[in-house]
Amino acid sequence: MTAHPALIEWPEDAADSAGLALWTSDEVARATGGRASISFAVSGVEIDSRDVVEGDLFFALKGESSDGHRYLDGAFGKGAAGTVVEHACFGPHVLVPDTFAALEALAKAARNRVDAGIIGVTGSAGKTGVKEALYAALDRSSRGRAHRSVKSYNNHVGVPLSLARMPAATRFGVFEMGMNHEGELAALTRLVRPHVAIVTTIAPAHIGYFSGEEAIADAKGEIFEGLEQGGVAIVPADSPHFERLRAKAALHAARVVSFGTHADATVRLLDAVAAPGGGSLVTADLGGRKVCYTIAQPGAHWVLNSLAVMAAVDAIGGDLGAAGLALAELEGLAGRGARHTIAASGGDGSGKALLIDESYNANPASMAVTLQQLGQTPATRRVAILGAMRELGAEEARYHAELAGPVAQGKVDRLILVGAEMAALADALGKNMGTSLAAAIDVAHVQNTKEALDCLAADGVRGGDAILVKGSNSVGLGALVRALTAREQ
Template sequence: MSLWTAAALRQATGGSLGSALPVSGVSIDTRTLAPGDLFVALRDVRDGHDFVAEALARGAAAAMVDRDLPGLAPDAPLLRVADTLEGLRALGAAGRARCAGRIAAVTGSVGKTGTKEMLRLLLGSLGPTHAAVASYNNHWGVPLTLARMPAGTAFAVIEIGMNNPGEILPLSRLARPHVSAVTAIGEAHIGHMGGLEAVAEEKGSIAAGLEPGGVAVLPRDSAFFDRLAALARAAGAARVIGFGEHPAAEVRLAEAGILRDGRTRALVALGGGRVEVIMPAMGLHHAANACCALAVVQALGLDARRVAPALAAYAPGAGRGAPREIAVPGGTALLIDESYNAAPPAMRAALRTLALRPGGRRIAVLGDMRELGEFSAALHAGLAPEAGKADLVFCCGPEMARLYALLPPARRGAHAADSAALAPIVREALRPDDVVLVKGALGSRMALVVRALTELPT
């Protein structure tokens, strides 16, 4: 199917392009490029212009460039623009402009990707739904997601993230959602922001991109709910919907728990009734995300209770909490792989979930959290109450050493300088029926521990 014609590419970007086949996709990475894609030569860790020849050889229909590239054929299908990042933004804006569907945008300190994937299922049960294939939520990820959006999309879910002040507003204005959602306010990236108040202000700016008559979905349990609601109303939101456990939440999480088989159960009150959701994912944060997702569906004017059964198919992505059995000497243990990332609220939620899990010993394997700045020492030490509920705790990294020192001696497994050193220690300690949580920031490389545990010989 054609996503963009040559004429549409020229019109959207203001660039020049000779003859080119219709584009069926948009790519910024030759490793995942499919034949028929438009390859956009962005400058990031590497300059994408260095890979244009490879992209064309792999079957790219055209390549967006902003400088001359020697060695290419004179008739190479090049979309020439003044700046490739601006060209991608322009293409994303054009993708949004031609879409007559309903758009939801999601941000938050934690839970963005999980809520996005839940919305993909919920809205996908009603019509053609578009969302990013991964956590493409930054200055190039949002325009890339919009540029990839088919013209006939009925619903789209745009994830919007930030690391620094001022990043969310321009992305929300690019997405122009009909509903904006904030999943939670927490200490993620607090080292760049200076405090939780600044985090709330930044997350709340997502409402400034709302279309006229738009709705803001906000965490009613947050201490910053009133401020977020004021920001949304000042931005022109026609309505604010609160979700969560708070008695005043319009979409209320009435019950949440972990079943013996590891699935998460949520009972959500909305629209004058209640709906039960059971998901093949372990974690109370999944119940909170489901509550948010159902609130977004309701904010879009749809029947959230009717589509809620679609969440039975929800499963978190790699490194985001999916439980699986692993072989250990003499039997099996249950691994909860949370190695993809770890902001403080997500770390606390994962430890609370571990404490609720029935089974044998509950073991936490924790790596440093990142981007916490001057708050890092206190936030790592502050995990002690939740971490102390585990039967055994293993830690790695200089920041997690602070937590390790606060644990009762009987709870201490081991501390190591890094995940590579910790992995074999954890592997040797496991017994049948253990439940093992592995969590840390992506930069802590906790996936090395996961790999060591999953490759354990039977």
């Protein structure tokens, strides 16, 4: 039987003729102004010798406490095809005056060589999830030619590294950008040069470095400064800082698109109902066009995140159908909502408990929405292991104490607080013992992850438990998650 040509032939694409190598040594040398020792080609770019895989280009970056030149043997031992160095070495290399400047130069060359739709994402919360959802949607509809920053590579090193890893044949690029000081996003967005720039939300994350939330909104709004001509800015309509963001965006964008529940939102939520499996069935208005789709991830915050995703896919000329499918299949990310079934004893007799991993970061807003979602999660007992929120400045104690309300909304039965900063919440709950706010909560306050794990072990993981683990990454609750998931079923 002869197959119909339409079933076996893809449409021609100019990118099909691009070379298979990510970079050749000549291209790296031209981009960085360096000198190649010999000709070689690489398939990846890495800055940590421990993560090098065969075919990588290893940048020997110099940091405050380390020097990548010390790890050249390890990089070559793991299969590095070449290195970028400031001092000539025994293996294939490109010699440059400054390896960090060379990484930025290669990032600019990567951005210049692609004919791709580029999206930049920032926000106080939700940016990694939105980035991953956008990547899944655009990769599905572009024959695998979407690219994104991995993990949380969103700072002054992670962003140029993510750009340098972008293949020439890329059709869509999605880049997460973070900041904790004024001016940082302005520099990153001018490297990325997005066609679409998104601010997911504004909350008091890193507020210790700013005078208030208005200053955070201004710093997040720097993402619009790098927009390409004709670019689109996407902003949260429900934010109290909407007008501030809109005004900033209007200075740089050809069009400003808002998303949310507000009646005037460009991409507006019409309805959201619970879906089987814990997600939501969403109906939204995209400027006169109604779309209906399912989100696998639970929580009202993901409903709003999905509106930002749909707005960006529409703005970049992507496939809304593929975006809907991607949202329906999107799994939770490690440290940001991943759900695990772990072994348990006693309780409801099921032998299973639910572990919700939110261990990567925390701020007052994300704590509140995650605890609210815990309260809506079916369980015979709800356990919350909450780590300190960092970089909150002079109002640190108040922000921690104010979590008493969200804890009550979370219907928490057992609460383990980790870190000295959590003393304010423990004190606030203690003052409210005997009231409806905290009467039913069993509270323990410990100083570190080991003590938290010992505390949980003493009480045991019970069948039917829903266990939330959330805190700033520096608290180290990821180690607790790893210990608990060793019993994953």
